[in-house]
Amino acid sequence: xxxISIRNLVKRYGSFTVIPDLNLEIADHExxxxxxxxxxxxxxxxxxxxxxxxxxxxELYIGDNRxxxxxxxxxxxAMVFQDYALYPxxxxxxxxxxxxxxxxxxxxxxDARVKxxxxxxxxxxxxxxxxKELSGGQRQRVAMGRAIVRNPxxxxxxxxxxxLDAKLRGQVRAExxxxxxxxxxxxxxxxxxxxxxxxxxxxxxxxxxxTVQQYDTPEAVYERPSNQFVAGFIGSPAMNFFPVELRGExxxxxxxxxxxxxxxxSRDLLRKAGHGVFGIRPEHFSVTADAAGAVAVTVRLVExxxxxxxxxxxxxxxxxIARVDPALRPKVGDRLNLRPQPGRAHLFDGSNGQVLR
Amino acid sequence: xxxxxxTDAWIRRLNLLxxxxxxxxxxxxxxxxxLSSLKPSFEVTAYPPTxxxxxxxENYAQLAETTPxxxxxxxxxxxxxxxxxxGLLFGIPAAxxxxxxxISWPAILTLAARMAPGTLFLLPWYVMFRQVGMIGSxxxxxxxxxxxxxxxxxxxxxxxxxxxxxxxxxxxxxxxCSVTRILWRIAxxxxxSGVAVASILAFVFSWNYFLFALVxxxxxxxxxxxxxxxFIGEGSTQWGALMAAATLIALPPLILAALxxxxxxxxLTLGAVKG
Numbered sequence: 001x002x003x004i005s006i007r008n009l010v011k012r013y014g015s016f017t018v019i020p021d022l023n024l025e026i027a028d029h030e031x032x033x034x035x036x037x038x039x040x041x042x043x044x045x046x047x048x049x050x051x052x053x054x055x056x057x058x059e060l061y062i063g064d065n066r067x068x069x070x071x072x073x074x075x076x077x078a079m080v081f082q083d084y085a086l087y088p089x090x091x092x093x094x095x096x097x098x099x100x101x102x103x104x105x106x107x108x109x110x111d112a113r114v115k116x117x118x119x120x121x122x123x124x125x126x127x128x129x130x131x132k133e134l135s136g137g138q139r140q141r142v143a144m145g146r147a148i149v150r151n152p153x154x155x156x157x158x159x160x161x162x163x164l165d166a167k168l169r170g171q172v173r174a175e176x177x178x179x180x181x182x183x184x185x186x187x188x189x190x191x192x193x194x195x196x197x198x199x200x201x202x203x204x205x206x207x208x209x210x211t212v213q214q215y216d217t218p219e220a221v222y223e224r225p226s227n228q229f230v231a232g233f234i235g236s237p238a239m240n241f242f243p244v245e246l247r248g249e250x251x252x253x254x255x256x257x258x259x260x261x262x263x264x265x266s267r268d269l270l271r272k273a274g275h276g277v278f279g280i281r282p283e284h285f286s287v288t289a290d291a292a293g294a295v296a297v298t299v300r301l302v303e304x305x306x307x308x309x310x311x312x313x314x315x316x317x318x319x320x321i322a323r324v325d326p327a328l329r330p331k332v333g334d335r336l337n338l339r340p341q342p343g344r345a346h347l348f349d350g351s352n353g354q355v356l357r
Numbered sequence: 358x359x360x361x362x363x364t365d366a367w368i369r370r371l372n373l374l375x376x377x378x379x380x381x382x383x384x385x386x387x388x389x390x391x392l393s394s395l396k397p398s399f400e401v402t403a404y405p406p407t408x409x410x411x412x413x414x415e416n417y418a419q420l421a422e423t424t425p426x427x428x429x430x431x432x433x434x435x436x437x438x439x440x441x442x443x444g445l446l447f448g449i450p451a452a453x454x455x456x457x458x459x460i461s462w463p464a465i466l467t468l469a470a471r472m473a474p475g476t477l478f479l480l481p482w483y484v485m486f487r488q489v490g491m492i493g494s495x496x497x498x499x500x501x502x503x504x505x506x507x508x509x510x511x512x513x514x515x516x517x518x519x520x521x522x523x524x525x526x527x528x529x530x531x532x533x534c535s536v537t538r539i540l541w542r543i544a545x546x547x548x549x550s551g552v553a554v555a556s557i558l559a560f561v562f563s564w565n566y567f568l569f570a571l572v573x574x575x576x577x578x579x580x581x582x583x584x585x586x587x588f589i590g591e592g593s594t595q596w597g598a599l600m601a602a603a604t605l606i607a608l609p610p611l612i613l614a615a616l617x618x619x620x621x622x623x624x625l626t627l628g629a630v631k632g
Contacts, residue, residue, distance in 0.1 A: 050527075050531055051530070051531075052527050052530065052531070071530070072527070072530040072531050073530055073531070073532075073533045073534060073535060074533075075531075077531065078531065079527075079528065079531045081524045081527070081528060082524070083522060083524055085522065085524035085525045085527065085528035086525075086528075087525060087528070087529070087543060088525070088547060089546045089547055098529075098532055098542075099532035099533050102532060102533040102534060102538070103533060146528075146532075150532075
């Protein structure tokens with residue numbers, strides 16, 4: 001078990017810089033999720049921690065050891081790959097015991113550790129099978145088992161759920177979370193799925209273009225996004241954005257000049273920024289009979305999800321979504337007054353996307 | 358839509374026709390060779406060729422009487438097995454290294470050496486081996502035949518190694534394997550059928566290679582294929598004995614290929630489709 005410290009890390013492929021300058025501290029026992037769109041550098045960063053990619057410059061520490069240039073074999077970390085990467089010619093037992101055998105662990109201990117991990121992951125009946133005789137979910141468990149038996153300093157997961165179907169993904173997600181609480185080991189998990197990030201992480205690293213956009217708890221990332229990118233990436237459906245500006249003492253939508261439902265405090269912020277972006281999550285609209293402080297919209301599309309209903313509408317030239325009570329049963333063409341819930345509106349700088357409030 | 362079955366039937370017929378034509382092209386000389394070896398010597402070169410004849414083993418008897426056939430066969434086996442083993446010993450790590458590093462020029466270099474005419478090597482080798490007193494030795498023949506076996510092993514195994522998902526090697530790295538151990542414990546078992554194919558092809562090509570043995574061997578180390586050349590003389594070629602020798606020479610590779618036919622087919626297609 002160990003902390004992971006990344007200092008001024010740069011990663012280049014030839015003249016192409018994937019990670020320009022990255023600093024990150026992952027505490028011992030912490031479950032950290034790297035999340036971001038494809039090509040943001042999250043998998044590269046994980047592979048650098050694993051020792052599968054060299055560092056162009058900067059420093060990487062696992063525990064107290066500087067591991068720049070230390071081969072993967074000597075880093076004492078375990079990794080679960082997206083395609084599981086099981087050894088096709090070995091049975092499940094051998095897949096799990098292989099790393100221990102390499103380290104010269106006594107046979108009796110290997111056997112005990114493999115059986116303990118197999119029991120933990122419910123894969124005891126498959127120990128004698130080859131990987132090709134297992135389903136996707138079972139292979140995934142074997143890959144986790146192979147990592148667990150080693151009792152490594154840190155676990156690395158590279159999008160391990162992306163090959164599973166939706167139901168199994170939810171199940172395994174919960175199992176990994178439970179496992180992390182049980183094993184109390186440092187875990188780094190890479191995903192492009194923000195639901196996985198939100199549900200599993202102690203802290204989330206939101207990445208874009210090789211830079212850390214925000215590194216905080218799931219609640220903080222959701223409630224207090226540091227910029228428009230994070231606000232738009234975390235949350236499903238995504239946060240609605242509307243360009244706004246100050247005209248006189250009035251905050252209006254830039255597109256049509258209609259009054260925007262923002263409070264007085266936003267005025268001073270906008271006065272400094274010049275123009276901004278008003279952001280509100282779909283679940284933070286309230287449907288109200290009273291038009292004061294609300295925007296009147298026409299329902300364009302209704303998506304009933306059972307637990308709640310998504311209403312699509314157009315506002316100030318942008319397409320937007322509100323999540324409302326299913327009992328409301330709105331119909332296409334209905335007029336609704338939507339009011340941002342108090343304290344739930346976000347305001348971003350129109351020029352650089354940084355949060356203003 | 359009713360045309361489809363007719364088209365399928367025609368495709369099947371064309372496939373059959375292709376097989377028959379290919380079979381005729383490949384099997385006619387083989388059949389000719391075997392039949393000629395069983396003909397009395399005066400009938401071997403008869404024109405038009407005789408199809409009906411009383412089979413005889415006189416050519417085989419002549420072969421046994423006039424040549425130390427068994428010694429030549431043992432020479433061939435020593436050179437072929439030696440050069441195949443040498444090809445595998447260096448070719449397996451070389452193919453793995455090329456696949457691992459994705460640096461392909463060394464493999465291309467070996468292919469160029471394989472494609473170059475054998476005569477290109479003969480003079481320098483003759484001079485070199487004579488300088489060190491190795492002309493006529495098994496070592497000289499085995500080393501020279503490695504030029505044939507090494508590129509075969511590398512190029513047969515390269516797609517097999519490339520076909521293994523990279524993440525399997527990376528998982529082994531993370532598990533604590535050195536690159537050498539990854540080759541022996543992970544990669545090699547996964548390309549076993551490729552190794553079988555490479556071994557057979559290397560064996561066959563080395564077994565049948567004539568030129569190096571002709572120049573670099575002597576009476577004691579002459580291989581079968583070079584010895585068979587003795588039956589061709591100026592104006593007095595012993596065709597019957599030559600055909601008998603050729604038939605016997607062709608047997609080991611044929612038996613070998615038949616024994617490992619299933620591996621041969623799966624190995625040749627390995628790497629084409631990800632498992």
